[in-house]
Amino acid sequence: MHQFENIEVMISQEEVAGIVSRLGKEVSEEYKGISEDLVVIGLLRGSFVFMADLVRAIETPLVADFMAVSSYGDGTVSTRDVKVVMDLNTSIEGRDVLVVEDIVDTGNTFSKVLTMLENRSPRSLKVCSFLSKPSRREIEVPVDFCGKEIPDEFVIGYGLDYAQKYRNLPYVGILKV
Ligand SMILES: O=P(O)(O)OC[C@H]1O[C@H](OP(=O)(O)OP(=O)(O)O)[C@H](O)[C@@H]1O
Numbered sequence: 001m002h003q004f005e006n007i008e009v010m011i012s013q014e015e016v017a018g019i020v021s022r023l024g025k026e027v028s029e030e031y032k033g034i035s036e037d038l039v040v041i042g043l044l045r046g047s048f049v050f051m052a053d054l055v056r057a058i059e060t061p062l063v064a065d066f067m068a069v070s071s072y073g074d075g076t077v078s079t080r081d082v083k084v085v086m087d088l089n090t091s092i093e094g095r096d097v098l099v100v101e102d103i104v105d106t107g108n109t110f111s112k113v114l115t116m117l118e119n120r121s122p123r124s125l126k127v128c129s130f131l132s133k134p135s136r137r138e139i140e141v142p143v144d145f146c147g148k149e150i151p152d153e154f155v156i157g158y159g160l161d162y163a164q165k166y167r168n169l170p171y172v173g174i175l176k177v
């Protein structure tokens with residue numbers, strides 16, 4: 001048993017598995033028959049759990065790479081100052097690219113990352129986010145593949161942290177303090 005208290009489950013482990021499986025099918029369908037391997041980019045740290053499950057649900061040949069960005073620090077409020085902490089090892093020029101994120105909230109992180117990646121001239125650039133909070137959007141960003149839209153609650157688990165904790169929860173929950 002996971003030894004965490006004061007957490008209300010929002011998306012159970014079973015529901016998470018169903019969402020990932022559906023997204024895997026949608027992505028595989030979208031990139032059916034592409035000529036070169038799909039480049040799947042996980043945004044660290046939050047996406048590492050979802051990314052690990054998602055790539056195994058995608059049937060398209062792919063290469064995986066990671067980029068580390070941070071905007072929330074250890075808090076629950078975006079600093080809006082998105083920093084690239086670690087860049088890609090892969091050149092994405094002329095490639096089909098899928099960016100994987102755990103959550104799109106205000107859209108600030110993704111909008112900066114997408115601009116940065118667009119400047120490297122990929123053949124195509126699409127976005128897959130496990131969660132999205134549309135009511136919080138400050139900047140419109142495309143979410144081509146969306147796991148689930150959720151209300152304005154600060155969520156944890158399945159890669160999402162509060163002060164770097166709770167990323168290992170196998171479900172998504174709300175911290176009751
Ligand atoms: O749409 P936004 O309001 O910009 O919020 C979304 C971002 O916030 C979280 O990252 P965080 O900065 O907490 O870093 P982490 O991935 O290391 O948890 C999350 O992983 C997204 O990248």
Ligand SMILES: Nc1nc2[nH]cnc2c(=O)[nH]1
Nearest residue numbers: 105153154155156160161
């Ligand atoms: N852990 C966590 N990080 C976020 N970053 C943006 N929104 C959220 C959220 O609801 N939870």
